[in-house]
Amino acid sequence: MALEDLRATVSRCSKCSYCKWIPLAHVKSWRFAKGCPSIEYNKFQSYSASGRLSTSLSLLEGRSSYFDEGLVDIVFKCMLDGCCDVACKVNRYDLEPVEIMRQLRFKMIDNGCFPPMDVPYIDHLRKEDNMMLESKADRGKWADGLDVKDLTQEKADVVFHVGCKLSFDKDLWKIPQTVVAILKNAGVDFGIMGKDENCCGGRVCDMGYRGEFLKYAENNIDAWKNAGVKTIVTTCSDGYHAFNRLYPEEFEFNFEVLHITQYLERLINEGKLKFTKTVPMKVTYHDPCHLGRRGEPYMPWKGEQKKIRGQVLVYEPRKPRYNGALGIYDIPRNIIKSIPGIELVEMERNREYAWCCGAGGGVRERYPEFSGWTAGERIEEAKSTGAEAIVTACGWCERNFIDAINDQNESMKVYDIVDLVAEAI
Amino acid sequence: MALLSEVYEALENIVGPENITEEPATLDSYAYQWMAELVTDVTGGSKFFDRPEAVLVPGSVEDVQAIIKACNQYKIKYHVFSTGWGPWAAVPSAGQILMDLRRMNRIIEINEQNMFAVVEPYCVAAQLQAEAMKVGLNNHISGAGSGTSVLANACTFQGGGPDVMYFSSPQDSILSIEWVMPTGEILRTGSMGSDLGWFCAEGPGPSTQGIIRGSLGGAGGWGVVTKIAIRLVNWPGPVQMPIEGTAPSYRTQLPEENFKAAFPAFPSLQRFADAIYRIYDSEIGYIVHRQFVMWGDELQAAFLRIVTDPTKQLCDIPELLETPEIQQLTKEMQRNFQFIMVGMTPRDLAYQQKVLDQILKETGGWNISIIEEPDMQQYVLLFMLKLCFKSVNFTATGGFIDTYNSVASPDVWASGEIEAGKALLKKYAPKIADCGDQAMGPIGGQGGGGVTGWEDFVFYDPQDSDSSKAAADCSDEGDRLKAAQGRPPGGMLFGLARSTHADEEVRAKKLSKSPEYNWQRKLKETLDPNSVGSGNYFWGADLSKEENN
Numbered sequence: 025m026a027l028e029d030l031r032a033t034v035s036r037c038s039k040c041s042y043c044k045w046i047p048l049a050h051v052k053s054w055r056f057a058k059g060c061p062s063i064e065y066n067k068f069q070s071y072s073a074s075g076r077l078s079t080s081l082s083l084l085e086g087r088s089s090y091f092d093e094g095l096v097d098i099v100f101k102c103m104l105d106g107c108c109d110v111a112c113k114v115n116r117y118d119l120e121p122v123e124i125m126r127q128l129r130f131k132m133i134d135n136g137c138f139p140p141m142d143v144p145y146i147d148h149l150r151k152e153d154n155m156m157l158e159s160k161a162d163r164g165k166w167a168d169g170l171d172v173k174d175l176t177q178e179k180a181d182v183v184f185h186v187g188c189k190l191s192f193d194k195d196l197w198k199i200p201q202t203v204v205a206i207l208k209n210a211g212v213d214f215g216i217m218g219k220d221e222n223c224c225g226g227r228v229c230d231m232g233y234r235g236e237f238l239k240y241a242e243n244n245i246d247a248w249k250n251a252g253v254k255t256i257v258t259t260c261s262d263g264y265h266a267f268n269r270l271y272p273e274e275f276e277f278n279f280e281v282l283h284i285t286q287y288l289e290r291l292i293n294e295g296k297l298k299f300t301k302t303v304p305m306k307v308t309y310h311d312p313c314h315l316g317r318r319g320e321p322y323m324p325w326k327g328e329q330k331k332i333r334g335q336v337l338v339y340e341p342r343k344p345r346y347n348g349a350l351g352i353y354d355i356p357r358n359i360i361k362s363i364p365g366i367e368l369v370e371m372e373r374n375r376e377y378a379w380c381c382g383a384g385g386g387v388r389e390r391y392p393e394f395s396g397w398t399a400g401e402r403i404e405e406a407k408s409t410g411a412e413a414i415v416t417a418c419g420w421c422e423r424n425f426i427d428a429i430n431d432q433n434e435s436m437k438v439y440d441i442v443d444l445v446a447e448a449i
Numbered sequence: 450m451a452l453l454s455e456v457y458e459a460l461e462n463i464v465g466p467e468n469i470t471e472e473p474a475t476l477d478s479y480a481y482q483w484m485a486e487l488v489t490d491v492t493g494g495s496k497f498f499d500r501p502e503a504v505l506v507p508g509s510v511e512d513v514q515a516i517i518k519a520c521n522q523y524k525i526k527y528h529v530f531s532t533g534w535g536p537w538a539a540v541p542s543a544g545q546i547l548m549d550l551r552r553m554n555r556i557i558e559i560n561e562q563n564m565f566a567v568v569e570p571y572c573v574a575a576q577l578q579a580e581a582m583k584v585g586l587n588n589h590i591s592g593a594g595s596g597t598s599v600l601a602n603a604c605t606f607q608g609g610g611p612d613v614m615y616f617s618s619p620q621d622s623i624l625s626i627e628w629v630m631p632t633g634e635i636l637r638t639g640s641m642g643s644d645l646g647w648f649c650a651e652g653p654g655p656s657t658q659g660i661i662r663g664s665l666g667g668a669g670g671w672g673v674v675t676k677i678a679i680r681l682v683n684w685p686g687p688v689q690m691p692i693e694g695t696a697p698s699y700r701t702q703l704p705e706e707n708f709k710a711a712f713p714a715f716p717s718l719q720r721f722a723d724a725i726y727r728i729y730d731s732e733i734g735y736i737v738h739r740q741f742v743m744w745g746d747e748l749q750a751a752f753l754r755i756v757t758d759p760t761k762q763l764c765d766i767p768e769l770l771e772t773p774e775i776q777q778l779t780k781e782m783q784r785n786f787q788f789i790m791v792g793m794t795p796r797d798l799a800y801q802q803k804v805l806d807q808i809l810k811e812t813g814g815w816n817i818s819i820i821e822e823p824d825m826q827q828y829v830l831l832f833m834l835k836l837c838f839k840s841v842n843f844t845a846t847g848g849f850i851d852t853y854n855s856v857a858s859p860d861v862w863a864s865g866e867i868e869a870g871k872a873l874l875k876k877y878a879p880k881i882a883d884c885g886d887q888a889m890g891p892i893g894g895q896g897g898g899g900v901t902g903w904e905d906f907v908f909y910d911p912q913d914s915d916s917s918k919a920a921a922d923c924s925d926e927g928d929r930l931k932a933a934q935g936r937p938p939g940g941m942l943f944g945l946a947r948s949t950h951a952d953e954e955v956r957a958k959k960l961s962k963s964p965e966y967n968w969q970r971k972l973k974e975t976l977d978p979n980s981v982g983s984g985n986y987f988w989g990a991d992l993s994k995e996e997n998n
Contacts (some may be wrong), residue, residue: 034494035912036847038483038533040840041596048595048694048837049699051575054556067506067551068470069533070478078481079474087477094472106878114697115840117763118847139889334879335749335846335910338764349696349759 027127043073043108046377056372059107073108073121073259105313105380113347129232156192164218173215179252182214187260189419210296226266231386265314272322299448302365308411311378312418317348350378381421399428413437476500479758497541520981528983531570531598536946587684589616594839605666611738624678631977635960647678670983698828700907706795712817712830714785715897722859724853729899733801735791745884848911851904851926855939870905880919882908
């Protein structure tokens with residue numbers, strides 16, 4: 025749905041400011057009550073979801089120009105993490121803050137308005153199929169010597185999609201390497217695309233480049249079809265969101281999509297993965313936005329908005345609600361809790377109203393200082409629980425936390441859930 | 450009209466370049482407001498009021514003081530807001546700068562022994578409540594909900610709410626105040642005026658609370674209140690309310706020996722009124738409010754089923770209304786209110802329950818059965834104790850205003866005013882939502898004897914010009930009907946929206962009959978000699994001079 029089509033919706037924002045906080049029912053302290061990193065860091069109203077809705081209306085009505093100085097910053101200096109969306113929808117059935125902000129980005133890019141710092145990343149993506157500024161030829165190096173099926177040459181039921189971050193960030197290679205070992209040990213028929221794996225397109229889509237996203241989605245779907253794939257397993261939450269939510273929105277999509285945590289849970293339930301070692305540690309779990317509130321599966325809908333009882337707004341037929349309720353929250357927690365010796369403690373902001381790690385929506389690439397500040401806030405929250413480590417399930421979150429911890433000279437450890445599993449088996 | 454570069458630079462030097470902007474979309478994000486589309490003579494029906502010339506985000510009382518002094522020096526008008534929900538937060542007219550106080554957000558102190566808190570403007574009720582509960586205390590929350598400023602609701606706006614019968618109105622709970630006066634001087638009132646702490650509103654320092662606060666507060670144009678001390682009350686519950694449930698149907702499970710929600714309902718409005726008087730006289734109840742009727746007495750039962758079930762949506766209303774269960778419940782829920790009992794001890798709660806039972810017995814009332822369902826009990830306790838769902842006012846259509854009813858004694862309601870309000874709303878349906886009786890508001894907080902302050906809600910679609918016009922017409926007709934009765938107008942929200950943004954002369958003409966108007970105007974002339982505080986709803990041009998001429 026284009027921004028123009030959302031004009032009526034935009035006009036119904038009451039500016040209640042719920043989008044700036046976690047759902048108010050969940051406020052547990054002064055310190056960790058805020059939900060939106062963008063307005064906390066940038067301060068002006070325009071940097072909130074409701075501010076971006078009014079910005080959209082201002083543009084649609086010609087009150088502002090796409091080329092106004094500062095507008096690019098307003099539109100793109102946001103992770104699209106979606107906490108605003110959850111808080112808004114506690115009471116609103118008709119507003120879609122994240123969707124409106126996505127469409128606003130698409131519109132800006134269509135008008136040639138984008139952050140100048142995008143140029144090297146987008147150029148590189150177009151040349152090398154990744155925004156990590158790395159050579160495409162090096163993409164599969166993490167798997168050197170692992171003896172994994174190459175699905176560009178062979179066929180398998182399961183493709184393990186590693187994603188850009190874990191493919192190129194050598195510090196994190198242990199994660200996909202462990203996954204390979206686990207899948208092999210469980211006797212799963214799987215393979216990888218190696219150097220020919222493509223970017224999922226999810227991140228570039230959030231950045232506003234819809235054309236690039238569509239290209240990568242189409243390429244990936246073709247490649248998986250050719251390899252006879254039925255199930256996609258990924259360790260990347262961005263990838264999970266792209267495959268689970270964005271691809272089916274645009275294309276015929278008949279693959280099962282599993283985040284690695286879901287697959288690990290399946291293996292545990294089937295008795296194919298057993299923990300034999302104790303990992304004595306107090307940890308807290310960070311919900312990645314794209315696995316949690318934004319990881320809800322796509323639910324097809326075609327219908328229209330109508331009015332009943334005069335003016336009460338309803339959708340006919342019933343429109344699926346994306347309000348964070350169907351994200352993946354319990355599975356990673358269950359895995360962590362099943363590891364002997366681990367004590368899991370919760371941060372104040374968790375599940376559908378977790379504070380973002382700061383890496384999403386292109387912010388890590390465009391606004392590293394803001395990205396680092398957001399991660400630092402999360403580390404502060406993790407520290408307040410008394411945990412010695414923060415565990416998550418997304419390479420982007422891990423990298424951002426590691427960098428923030430190093431910048432702040434903190435001692436907190438960062439683990440992927442796969443790391444913990446590896447220590448326990 | 451952009452600010453002169455000299456003025457902009459002076460302001461920039463105060464707050465730093467990162468805390469001031471003239472960026473058009475940002476200015477529009479402050480001009481966009483709820484109800485703008487109704488104030489058509491100012492907005493032409495758009496969602497935008499006038500843009501501020503610049504927005505500043507001061508970080509301290511010193512910043513605020515310097516900004517106001519600069520405004521006096523350059524004769525620039527300023528407007529200010531805390532959490533900024535509503536048309537009174539937008540600058541009343543072009544040519545003014547706007548201060549967004551979001552950086553001034555601290556809780557300075559929670560004084561457990563003397564039961565008060567000291568807060569800055571952008572501390573919201575939910576934050577203060579979370580911290581207060583940790584030490585066994587609780588704070589008043591405005592009817593606008595826990596996402597709004599504690600300070601603004603107490604000092605610069607109306608600020609009443611569902612808990613006023615127990616907590617008292619916020620203006621009665623203010624202790625010392627730190628006020629940057631319209632000239633830029635800092636005045637600390639009450640005990641803080643003598644640097645003796647925040648505990649007392651009156652002396653040994655000066656008490657100018659009536660001037661600062663007035664009847665409704667200065668709404669952003671009367672200096673800047675930068676800190677207040679506010680009274681807290683006892684909280685016998687857990688240090689953190691446990692929240693359960695799937696979004697958005699959150700609930701809380703509280704100790705049954707201390708907490709109980711009831712839905713008293715009555716066979717007639719006179720019995721309803723009788724019960725209110727008895728409840729007030731008995732001094733029971735923590736929160737007494739007509740809340741869910743805001744959805745209309747014809748829809749409230751269906752709405753309650755929807756908001757407590759994450760699988761349901763508004764499209765389920767027609768089907769729900771066909772079910773015998775909802776039909777029965779809708780019937781039961783006519784003439785009801787929400788009653789939250791909080792016992793400081795189990796014996797206290799048992800006493801309150803016993804008194805309520807007796808009142809129901811004497812008035813022929815009953816407790817609606819749905820509230821005994823555990824999920825409903827937990828939802829209602831969470832809703833009323835945290836007031837965390839108050840954007841629910843916009844759930845049905847995306848817009849609401851009020852009309853007809855306002856402050857009155859329960860006997861007035863019983864005399865046919867609820868039916869009259871309902872008839873008025875029906876007259877404008879279907880251009881406004883057709884929901885039935887929507888007279889909602891707190892009970893017992895507007896003075897002795899259980900006097901209430903209710904609003905008839907008008908749900909309208911803000912992007913539908915016919916619907917918006919009908920809402921405005923309905924509110925206006927409500928005012929005319931009340932004026933004919935010699936009673937105050939009921940459409941307070943819409944009235945304030947219009948008067949805030951009206952031309953000074955228009956506003957003055959409207960208010961010239963008000964006995965407080967001339968007094969307030971004279972205060973304004975004395976304390977704001979350069980008239981740099983933005984115009985707002987309680988002052989305007991001096992008509993007496995015109996008349997004399």
